[in-house]
Amino acid sequence: MTKRYGGILGVLAGTAFFFACSGAEAEKTQPATGNISYADAFPGIKFTRPVLLLEVPGMPETFVVLEQPGTVQIVARNDTSWNKSRFADVEVTGGRSGGDERGLLGFAFHPEYRTNRKYYFFYVHNSANILAEGLADTTLLKDSGTPLRILLSIPDPYANHNGGTIGFGPKDGFLYVGTGDGGSAGDPKGNGQDKNALLGKMLRIDVDARENGKPYGIPKDNPFVDGGAPEVWAYGLRNPWKWDFDSVTGDLWVGDVGQNRLEEISIIEKGGNYGWKIWEGDQCYPRGGTDCALSGHKPPVFTYGRDAEGGISVTGGIFYRGDSSSPYHESYLFGDYGTNNVWSVKKNGQAKVLPKSPEISISSFGKDSRGRVYIMGVGDDVIYRMDGLDGASAAVGGRK
Ligand SMILES: [Ca+2]
16 A cells, blocks of 8 residues: 655655674675765754754755754745754753753654645653654644644653654655653663554554544554554564664665664565564574564664674664765665764775764764765764765855
8 A cells, every 4th residue: 555645756766675694794884985075064053962954845944953941943044044943842852961862853744744734743751652743834844733633642662762853655645653661770660562552662553544543544554453552563672762764765764772782774575573572683682592583583784782882872864875976876774872983884885984074972863865874972062064075075065
């Protein structure tokens, strides 16, 4: 079952690929190509704990930026400078300091936003993970004040591991919602492998339908409609903090945060089991265990460990399509919250180590309709643009 919202859909790229099953071995990880640098993307504009950047549909150089303590900002070019204005405030719990994973976490525009003005956001409030629908005013740059429609309110027992990224599938038009395993450590509730739980999952719902007393519909081809929670699209995730679609193939690339040992990048497929908490990355969990047979476990595309070359907590990123001449053409770009290391990886597991970001405690990557890439962190008030991904000089991407 698919639902399309117009626009030009790309052709599925014919790619034979294999998964790298033993992590970031030296031969699979290469140094950066080109001259990559980081520049203040919005000179003169500061943000409070930015965790997401999206371009407003149909409005180049006009962006939504989420601030984790609960503000949706708009930043837009005004001739030679940038202006910041407030789209909405959201009453959230937490997300105001340090490594607090709560607050305002996700945002997505309806595929028909320019005509129906609907938008969606994900946040933590009073020990629940909430997905809500709002309505913008006719400027498309401010909430209308219309009461919110709550679609999901998932009780969540611990403050950490709240997932939070949401996005509409580029090929099916359904809303995908990434949830954490609940939190604490070691998934004490066993949510990851429980197909009846909405935590530790990638969910997929139809925001335009109302079925069975729920404020949304279930796509008919969701994999567990006959055994499990019907909202579940894939399971065995620990904390899919950030993920992104390849808009051409529809591939869903996720960074799933590890427990003690391995951070992983995976491509989420329908019904897939990503292993947690029987597997951590491509290894048995707990470490040293040998009883981790799990039929159908989908191994990661890439993993990295806990050291200076790796990090402590993966921040999934964006899928960079780029021009075919770019060394990063069709790569997933991601980084580490603790070390500010940045990588690219292709579907065959080949990775490159990019120059470290500024010391920002990386929270998110972003991209726009011009192919530019952004990076931000909760330890800095500046959003940076990554220049040079097209393989040309670092001067590329300056103001025009
Ligand atoms: Ca939690």
